[in-house]
Amino acid sequence: MGEVFGEVYGTRYSKASISRMIEYLRTDVEKWLSRSLEAYYPIVFVDAIHVKVHRKRSVESEAFYVVMAVKEDKTREVLGIFNRPSESATGWNQMFQALRERSLRSIGLVVADGLKSLEDALEETFPGTSLQKCVTHLKRNMFNKVRHGDKGELANDLKKVFRTGDASYTPEQG
Helix, strand or coil, rough: HCCCCCCCCCCCCCHHHHHHHHHHHHHHHHHHCCCCCCCEEEEEEEEEEEEEEEEEEEEEEEEEEEEEEECCCCCCCEEEEECCCCHHHHHHHHHHHHHHCCCCCEEEEEEEEHHHHHHHHHHHHHHEEEEEEHHHHHHCCCHHCCHHHHHHHHHHHHHHHHCCCCCCCCCCCC
16 A cells, blocks of 8 residues: 555655554544445435455355435435455345344335345335336346347447437427
């Protein structure tokens, strides 16, 4: 870390200084991860990313559950990042329970990859919440169901339907 700071900022720090900075940061991160949330979010996006993590003498891939919400005023907020050894029903359940413990009571719509384990955990923790598969995962699933030669035509059709960057494009047109 000291070398990285030296290269980036032109100042080298001792191991003790780096340890103090990390400890200071750790406290801030822990406060952020445990802060109270709003009781309701209209839209919540969830996904797990897999990152290689150094643990003692080995490097292993671990799941990081990332949760981002759209608030009623249409601003966005990262609700949390949760580390688990792997992506599983138990992990999703723990993640949703942790959000509930931080005052979240209701979600209008969850957008996710549509894994069955996620759907089950959502229903258990926030019953009745609608789940929508994200466009990227929806497209991937569609591409998996067509012959290789037809994927180009499907891609062109999907571009016409999913015009997400065009504010003038209405749901009725879709």
